[in-house]
Amino acid sequence: MRLHVVGNVCVDTSFRLPRLPRPGETLNATSTVEGIGGKGANQAVAAARSGADVCFWAPLGDDDMADRVTEMLKSDLDVDRLIRLPLPTDRSTILLEEGGExxxxxxxxxxxxFDPIQQTNLTEIWSKDDILLMQGNLPWEVIATCLKLAKRSDLKTVLNPSPLSDTNVEDLADVDVVIVNRGEACALTGLESPAAAADLLFDRGARSVVVTLGSEGSLVWDQADDAPFVLEAHRSAAVDTSGAGDCFAGTFVGLLAQGKTLAAAAKVATKAAAISVARLGTLSSYPSRAEFSEIIKISELENTWLGQ
Incomplete structure (x- = not known):
């Protein structure tokens, strides 16, 4: 079973600051780090390091920066499905305060x-029982089309609708799993309670919902279950929270692609995200393949002890 991650990739420049600047204020950074980012790339790398067979589909520009990104991704992903567009490669600037925000x-x-249906051979490569994972960086019309075509081809579909810019989740008939954080769940449904928000997302067509709750853990709910499974967070000192949600989502779906249950995948993803927030950087903070192997092994032993 292959996991197709369709999304974006960019160059991240992080500035570490004692605090975030106020409007009109200039602050000097204590350090600066440049690396690869983008929700699509973040999730694809996390999934690949967890052991999943990942196909990553994303656009790059026609500049030298695109060459650097391609070279840097080679250690984790097959880069043959990255396409070049006559545009500048995407970039992000991250302001990171000492407390981790x-x-x-x-x-x-x-x-x-980027339109993967028109610009790539995605629909020729995917096959029945593969998984499609998408985020909110592409235009909603493109996301909706990919999800619809994937369902018609009998793929399992996962949507992490972040960022929420123009994401429309009124109709989730083509989505098997929705992954959101607490704030996104509230913004998308107007409901403060994560469980109530998940219930409304079920009404809109989703089959399973995961709501990450930061230091409070996560809520994992399959429509077939009477109540959600609430998973406690792993305690860690927050150093840099950027990319932690992507670490969770990529790991979670990567493990689903390896046949793990929702609960088992969420347990490992929670551990991986806790490791990432205790380290600086985005991809550089994610567990390595060796670390993932150990996390998965320990989690499986815990499940055996608990009779799960």
């Missing part, structure tokens, strides 16, 4: 011009 500004012209 962040503010992000992105330039996403490549992502907004």
């Amino acid at each position: 962040n503010a992000i500004v992105s330039a996403v012209v490549c992502a907004r011009a």
Whole structure:
């Protein structure tokens, strides 16, 4: 079973600050780091390191930066499905305060011009029982079309509708699993309670819903179950929270692609995200393949002890 991650990739520049600047204020950074980012790339790398067979579909520009991104991704992913567009490669600037909170500004012209149905052979490569994972960086019309065609081809579909810019989740008939954080769940449904928000997402067509709750863990709910499974978070000192949600989503779906249950996948994803927030950077903070192997092994032993 292959996992097709369709999304974006960009160059992240992170500025570490004692605090986030106020309007009109200039602050000097204590350090600066440049690396690969983008929700699509983040989730694809996390899934690949967890052991999944990942096909990553994303656009790059026609500049030197695109060459650097391609070279840097080679250690984790097959880069043959990255396409070039006559545009600048997408970029993000991350302002990271000492306490771990962040503010992000992105330039996403490549992502907004990307149409994988028209510009790639995605629909010729995917096959029945594969999984499609998408985020909210592409235009909603493109996302909706990919999800609809994937369901017609009998793929399992997963949507992490972040960022929420123009994402429309009124109709989720083509979505098997929705992954959102607490704030997104509230924004999409108007409901404060994560369980009530998940219930409304079921009404809109989703088959399973995962709501991540930060330091409070996550809520995992399949429509066939009477009540959600609430998973406690793993405690860790937050150093850099950027990309933690992508680490969770990519790991979670990567494990689904390896035949794990929703609950088992969420347990490992929670551990992986806890590791990532305790380290600086985005992809550089994610567990390595060796670390993932150990996390999965320990999780499986715990499930055996608990009789799960």
